[in-house]
Amino acid sequence: MNAAGSGREDDHEYAAPGRRRGASPHRAVLLLGVALVSAVADPTRLAGRGPAGWLCFAAAVVAAIWAAPAVARRPIVASARLGSRLVRHRNSAFAVGCTIVAGFSDPPVWLTALDAVLLSAYLLAVDAVAAGPVGVRQLRDRTAALAAPAAIAVVLLAARSPVHSGAVWGRIVAALALAAAAAAAGAALWIRQAAAAAASQPEGESRSGSARHR
Amino acid sequence: MIAHGGEATDSASAAAVRRALDGREYSADPAAPPTAPTRRWRLSERALRLSSVALTAAALALITGRAWLLALAAGPAVLLALGAPGSTRPTRLGAQAAVPVRRCFEGEPITARVELAFDGLAGWIDPGLAPGPGVELTGVEVSGPSVTFSFAARRWGRWTLGTADIDLHDLGGLARRTVRVELGEVDVYPLPAESGLSPVPARLPQRLGEHTARHPGEGFEFAGVHPYAWGERQRRIHWPSTTRRGAIQITSFAAERATDAVVLLDAFGDLRDPGTGRSTLDDSVRAAAGIARAYLRSHDRVGIVSVGGRLRWLQPGTSGGHLYRIIETVLEVRRDLGYHTPVIDHVPAPALPHGALVYAITPLADDRILDLLRDLAERGNPMVVVEIPTGEPRAEPEDEAAGYALRLWRLDRQALHFSLVERGIPVVSWDGTGELDLALAPLLRSPVRGRQR
Structure with a gap:
């Protein structure tokens, strides 16, 4: 069993990283989320869907703006209500929702690759903000x-x-x-x-x- | 550049505090800590997020027949595989809390350090805290396997520092285990109100002290001259009087005596001023500490009697350390709030000496304290009421009935004050702000008299 601290270089590896001046990880996660929802909505067929299609696309972007920013809070269940849990896990719900939307479309090959890369990048970025030093190490x-x-x-x-x-x-x-x-x-x-x-x-x-x- | 670095550090520290508190602000009545966490490893939010995305994509691929959807599962699956901790996950986890200083005054900092002990490798230590009611979390620092919580004491009392739930994540951040640590209790002493005046009763006990008595003695205060009597000291001859009167006159001095003061604390209730939000009990104890400190500095004996749901008392004593004993006597008085009326006759005689000056510190909001004051006045103790105002009730200007009610309330208070003054009990008022001396100064005009027997 360990009780003593290790060397100074290793000391801060357990701690959550502080926000560096100039860096805006939340904005980067938001941009990735909006890009992801734009990609899974299949923009190549958006023109042929009419006003309803555009309306759905706008609603998806608004939902992305709300749900995509990383939730960097401790995993405490403040309420058992579904709405509260959805707000708490909105990053996961957003990523799963994007996957489901993509699952019912048939995009071209280049767009499938873009969807997959954007989804992985989004998950990496969310981890970097919400998963502490583990996510930051993984990103680097x-x-x-x-x-x-x-x-x-x-x-x-x-x-x-x-x-x-x-x-x-x-x-x-x-x-x-x-x-x-x-x-x-x-x-x-x-x-x-x-x-x-x-x-x-x-x-x-x-x-x-x-x-x-x- | 330095300023920017300092701002970044402050921002990071504030973010760590917000995270540990889960967004809760300081509150005088905080919520109870969450239920005790399980001691087993469980999936982290990261693992749940990655696995749910990967499983959803794989299921959709199988249901819809679109094989390319498996590519959406490839990224999260690889991230899960990369985060697999192997055999490095800790199997044993323990924690021990240490609080070097468990006594302080209001506003002073308190530090609690939690040392984690575990085997294997850990990727992240994520501390959370449910702080106690009288302390505010001001900083959280994780350094190696130890977590340091910094607090500021906000209100006097015997408080628990709180319950710390510390999450230990494995190397890949896929699983976490929580260890709960109770940080224990601290004693937060009230800041005594600024006071240096020590009014005295008309009759002082036969004990040497610093207060000038009315009868002659061996003090330093000039009291008058009198004709020489056989055996008096020649060096006390008052030559100007002797020359004028043609007979030897001797200077006489006043005696200097110590007094006994007993602080009667009204803990029948704790009322909040609707305007300022101040607590009457908080201010009462600060006033009691200020009065006790002023008399102890004059080398008088000071005792305390606290009446509420439970009767607490401390025999009058002197010395600087006695102030801490007085404060500790009433430190848990918040827990005494109740409906039981204590009988003042049950207070042992040494706790309330005959002739001791009694300071009743009360908001005058409970009829039971009035009965007690009447009993004490009949005992013959000189008494002073220090009123802690509860603030006037709010009344809307356009509400005529509320205006009449407010006027009745003010008349009732005036009648209450009049009834006390008529019994020979002076009433002074201190609202918790400013110096207590300003409130006590009128008592210096003449010694405080009790009921004449």
């Missing part, structure tokens, strides 16, 4: 920034690959590609963490006897 780490687009590209290629027997095989191949990409990312991280833990542990001490903190 190149692994996540490279692995997510790579996985999206692999899955999109697999989904669009011409396979026999119609769409069933396409889904299976895409699902296998998704599982393979996640497993590869997880394995890479596992190896990296194990190496880091082994390197940071002094010789002659067992792991359970002297735990260290990052």
Whole structure:
């Protein structure tokens, strides 16, 4: 069991990062949210939907302006009412809503890629604001920034690959590609963490006897 | 540049406080802390967000037959995989709170430090706090495995500092575990009202002190001259009088005595001034502390009797440390508010010495305190009523009936004051602002007299 503090460089890694002057993470998250909702609304077919389509699009943008900014509050259930919970988890509801809207459209290939990249970028940005130092480290780490687009590209290629027997095989191949990409990312991280833990542990001490903190 | 850095630090500190309080502001009556959290690991909001998006996209892909929707699940799935903590998640978690100083005066800072002890690796320590009623959270700092909470004491009393719920997130931020720590109680002493005057009763006890008595003695205050009597000291001859009268005249001095003062605190109720929001009980205890400090500085003996739902008393004593004993006697008086009327005869004689000057500090808003004042006056103790005004009721200018009611209320207060003064009990008023000396100054015109037996 650890009771003592670690070195000064590591001390502040547990703390939530302070807001840097000039940086406006909330505005960046808001812009990403508006861009995401604009992309999933399929702007290529917006002109043909008439005034109702434009009205729905405007309503979606307004909803994005309300729901997209990151909620950086402690996870405390202040009320069990559905409305209160929806307000509390509006970032998650917004991302899920965008996914559902995208699921019932059939956009061109470039737009599917844009939807997927914007969704991942939005989730990364929300984590950077709401998930404390974990989210900030993830945003600064190149692994996540490279692995997510790579996985999206692999899955999109697999989904669009011409396979026999119609769409069933396409889904299976895409699902296998998704599982393979996640497993590869997880394995890479596992190896990296194990190496880091082994390197940071002094010789002659067992792991359970002297735990260290990052 | 320095100013900008300071502003950024203040902003970050304020944001940390807001987050720890979950947006709640300081309140004199804060809400109860949330229910005790489970001690098991549970999914964090980040994990729920990523997994819900990934599962929704995968389900839609299977339902609608659009394989490209799996690409929407790819990003969150990879982020989940990257956040997997492996075997680094802590298995044991403990916390210990330390508050170096648990006694302070109003307005002074209090610091509480919580040391976390855990094995494995943690990614984030996220502290939350449900503060107690008399303290305000002013800062939260996470440094290594320790969390420091800074408070400012806002109201006197014996308060709990609060309950800290500290979330420990695993390395990837996908799961969290909460540890609850009680920060314990602190004693916040009231700031005594500024007072230096110590009016005295007409009859002082036979004890050496600093107040000038009316009878001759061995003090320093000139009292007069009298003819020489055999055995008197020659160095006290008053030569001007001796020369004028042709016979030896001796200077006589007044005796100097200490007095006994007993503060009678009315804790029958706590009323708020509708205009200023001030609490009568808060101001009463500050006035009591100010009066006690003034008399203790004059080396007098001071005691206290608190009447409310429960009778508390402290025998008169002296010395600087006695002020803290007096304050500690009434520190929990807020919990005594009730409907029971204590019998003043139950106060032991040493707590209310005969002839002691009694300061009754009261808002004069309860009939029971009037009965007690009557009993004390019949005992023969000289008494002063320090009224803590409750403020006038609000009346709309255009409401004629309210205007009449307000006028009746004022007449009732005047009648109350008149009845006390008629019994020989002077009434002074102190509203909690300004110096208490200004309120007590009229009592210096003449010694305070009790009922003549």
